Amino acid sequence: MTEPPLLDIRDLHLSMTSFDGEAHVLAGVNLSVRRNEVWGVVGETGCGKSLTGLSISRLVPSPPARYLGGKILFDGRDLLSLDEAGMRNLRGHRIGMIFQDPTTNLNPAFRIGEQLVDVALAADRRNPDILGVAARAGRRARRRAARDLAVRTLAEVGITDAAERIDAYPHEFSGGMRQRVLIAMALIGRPDLLIADEPTTALDVSVQSQILALLAGMVRDHAMGVILITHNLGVVAKACSHVAVMYAGVIVESGPVAAVLRKPSHPYTRALMSSIPTSGVRRGELKGLPGQVPNLIKPPRGCRFAPRCAQAAEACRAGPPRPVDIGGGHMAACLKPGPAAEAA
Amino acid sequence: MLVLERVSKEFRGRRSLFTSGRTVSALRDISLAVERGETFGIVGESGSGKTTLTRLILRLDMPTSGRILFEGDDMARLSAAAMRRLRARIQIVFQDPYASLNPRMTVHDIVTEPMLIHRATLGLDQRTRTARAAELLAMVGLAEQHLHRYPHEFSGGQRQRIGIARALATGPAMLLLDEPTSALDVSVQAQVLNLLHGLQQRLGLTYVFISHDLSVVRYICDRLAVINRGEIVETGQAEDVFRNPANTYTRMLLAAMPDLPSL
Ligand SMILES: Nc1ncnc2c1ncn2[C@@H]1O[C@H](COP(=O)(O)OP(=O)(O)OP(=O)(O)O)[C@@H](O)[C@H]1O
Ligand SMILES: Nc1ncnc2c1ncn2[C@@H]1O[C@H](COP(=O)(O)OP(=O)(O)OP(=O)(O)O)[C@@H](O)[C@H]1O
Ligand code: SF4
Ligand SMILES: [Mg+2]
Ligand SMILES: [Mg+2]
Numbered sequence: 001m002t003e004p005p006l007l008d009i010r011d012l013h014l015s016m017t018s019f020d021g022e023a024h025v026l027a028g029v030n031l032s033v034r035r036n037e038v039w040g041v042v043g044e045t046g047c048g049k050s051l052t053g054l055s056i057s058r059l060v061p062s063p064p065a066r067y068l069g070g071k072i073l074f075d076g077r078d079l080l081s082l083d084e085a086g087m088r089n090l091r092g093h094r095i096g097m098i099f100q101d102p103t104t105n106l107n108p109a110f111r112i113g114e115q116l117v118d119v120a121l122a123a124d125r126r127n128p129d130i131l132g133v134a135a136r137a138g139r140r141a142r143r144r145a146a147r148d149l150a151v152r153t154l155a156e157v158g159i160t161d162a163a164e165r166i167d168a169y170p171h172e173f174s175g176g177m178r179q180r181v182l183i184a185m186a187l188i189g190r191p192d193l194l195i196a197d198e199p200t201t202a203l204d205v206s207v208q209s210q211i212l213a214l215l216a217g218m219v220r221d222h223a224m225g226v227i228l229i230t231h232n233l234g235v236v237a238k239a240c241s242h243v244a245v246m247y248a249g250v251i252v253e254s255g256p257v258a259a260v261l262r263k264p265s266h267p268y269t270r271a272l273m274s275s276i277p278t279s280g281v282r283r284g285e286l287k288g289l290p291g292q293v294p295n296l297i298k299p300p301r302g303c304r305f306a307p308r309c310a311q312a313a314e315a316c317r318a319g320p321p322r323p324v325d326i327g328g329g330h331m332a333a334c335l336k337p338g339p340a341a342e343a344a
Numbered sequence: 345m346l347v348l349e350r351v352s353k354e355f356r357g358r359r360s361l362f363t364s365g366r367t368v369s370a371l372r373d374i375s376l377a378v379e380r381g382e383t384f385g386i387v388g389e390s391g392s393g394k395t396t397l398t399r400l401i402l403r404l405d406m407p408t409s410g411r412i413l414f415e416g417d418d419m420a421r422l423s424a425a426a427m428r429r430l431r432a433r434i435q436i437v438f439q440d441p442y443a444s445l446n447p448r449m450t451v452h453d454i455v456t457e458p459m460l461i462h463r464a465t466l467g468l469d470q471r472t473r474t475a476r477a478a479e480l481l482a483m484v485g486l487a488e489q490h491l492h493r494y495p496h497e498f499s500g501g502q503r504q505r506i507g508i509a510r511a512l513a514t515g516p517a518m519l520l521l522d523e524p525t526s527a528l529d530v531s532v533q534a535q536v537l538n539l540l541h542g543l544q545q546r547l548g549l550t551y552v553f554i555s556h557d558l559s560v561v562r563y564i565c566d567r568l569a570v571i572n573r574g575e576i577v578e579t580g581q582a583e584d585v586f587r588n589p590a591n592t593y594t595r596m597l598l599a600a601m602p603d604l605p606s607l
Contacts, residue, residue: 044532237603286537
């Protein structure tokens with residue numbers, strides 16, 4: 001490959017302690033993201049998508065979190081060995097985040113503009129190119145430049161009349177507009193890597209498709225790498241170049257989006273896809289997936305999907321299956337990968 | 345079975361120092377007819393008036409104008425007793441399986457509560473109610489031993505099954521399903537959709553299925569109405585609407601729908 005990956009997560013293990021015990025919530029996550037790649041991370045609730053994203057920003061509170069092993073290399077540097085000051089230098093500036101948790105989002109008490117200006121000023125302290133004003137410029141000049149940048153960024157994310165609306169409070173915006181503001185906030189520091197955790201889940205499909213188009217434009221213009229966390233495979237098909245499918249803290253299948261969705265090779269990916277009512281499925285004939293996700297305090301031995309897998313065999317319970325390349329970077333962590341007889 | 349004739353609903357906006365109490369027109373001139381035994385879909389984006397429509401059908405709210413007829417009777421003209429009987433025949437399943445079950449009640453109490461509310465109509469004694477609750481749980485794929493547990497001990501899909509069992513408790517003819525699967529993972533959604541389909545086959549239920557998820561609506565509905573800003577913009581057989589949408593708004597919705605490409 002030409003360029004080293006922007007982000008390279010290697011064999012990441014994370015546990016979370018709750019009063020029920022210690023849960024092994026990430027069990028050997030491998031993921032690398034290059035510039036211009038948009039990685040969809042999909043999987044059912046609780047499979048570890050957010051914790052993977054939050055780990056990259058080092059925002060998982062510890063305790064209860066404990067990293068048991070692995071590396072998160074960002075531009076070759078291991079983020080797990082960086083201190084908080086070092087991380088603060090990266091967050092917002094080189095690594096942008098849109099959080100799933102709505103309470104961490106916009107502050108209702110402050111005007112949208114003020115919130116964007118604060119982020120821009122903070123980013124400028126680390127990279128003076130952001131505002132492009134001379135180092136000796138005064139506070140007023142810097143603020144003015146930050147406000148101009150805020151207006152431009154709002155316009156870029158598709159807020160019409162950004163110059164007038166910048167002084168609005170969050171409640172004066174619709175849900176779709178607030179989501180655009182959050183995207184603007186994540187982009188204003190011009191990050192190299194954007195982690196967007198369910199950025200469109202609460203939105204109507206029409207707004208959702210506008211926001212996905214916007215993200216695609218941003219990737220093109222700024223050569224960002226993106227991790228788009230979602231549980232919607234339709235969104236992945238539409239917006240991503242690559243996809244990683246997670247199950248119970250493990251990436252079970254990954255690769256270029258067309259390869260994975262056309263030739264789903266892990267039984268879990270196939271089950272997930274056959275749960276979605278597509279146009280060909282007759283009523284009452286939706287396959288679905290029986291059973292429930294395992295308890296991660298006492299995870300199943302070997303392959304974590306084995307208790308729900310129709311193809312499970314004795315060998316599957318011996319140890320966690322390693323991801324193998326089944327062609328062109330299409331990886332599957334299964335002892336018997338490949339399209340099963342029932343896959344369409 | 346259910347007929348809406350030119351139903352409109354306006355909400356009087358609150359008068360404040362700055363606004364002169366503008367009225368919000370939540371539904372305008374809605375006419376539709378739901379046939380016995382079918383699944384009728386109502387599709388629309390946020391704020392289009394879907395929940396307002398269910399509230400009118402349940403008579404939790406009155407239309408500003410127009411009539412709603414259930415099995416031929418104008419709801420506005422029913423006596424209190426007839427209205428009580430009718431209430432037992434239309435039940436609702438809510439979107440959020442986490443918020444819609446009282447966390448302090450056992451599954452037994454949740455499922456038998458509607459039988460208690462409608463005891464005048466149904467006339468079931470306590471033993472019969474408990475026996476029926478067990479039957480209902482079996483019908484939705486849970487077991488009798490779940491009766492004495494609390495909602496927090498169940499997964500999202502199981503809670504939605506409890507919500508469905510509760511809705512079936514009074515032996516209704518019609519279920520209003522207000523986004524019943526949108527809080528669920530796709531695998532669990534598939535289980536719940538299959539359950540709803542099976543129950544309809546067995547019990548001959550009529551469904552009004554409200555959703556913004558077009559792929560789910562296409563899968564589960566016989567006919568549908570698309571509403572935009574309180575107005576029906578298109579109605580027809582589900583398959584026809586998907587194949588040949590006549591209205592520009594419907595076409596926009598379909599184009600924006602993140603479906604898996606048919607591979
Ligand atoms: N603060 C915490 N303390 C203890 N366990 C936690 C904590 N945060 C997450 N977990 C557990 O870690 C696992 C993974 O959680 P995570 O939030 O990453 O899931 P997710 O894939 O993002 O799910 P969703 O689709 O619901 O957002 C879950 O089993 C969850 O219960
Ligand atoms: N009690 C009320 N007072 C004033 N306006 C109301 C009231 N209830 C609903 N509305 C308005 O009526 C319109 C339709 O609301 P409704 O809740 O029916 O939409 P919906 O289609 O169910 O949306 P969602 O998909 O977000 O649930 C909205 O503009 C809403 O603000
Ligand atoms: S390793 Fe075995 S149990 Fe796991 S997914 Fe593959 S076949 Fe199924
Ligand atoms: Mg999450
Ligand atoms: Mg609603």
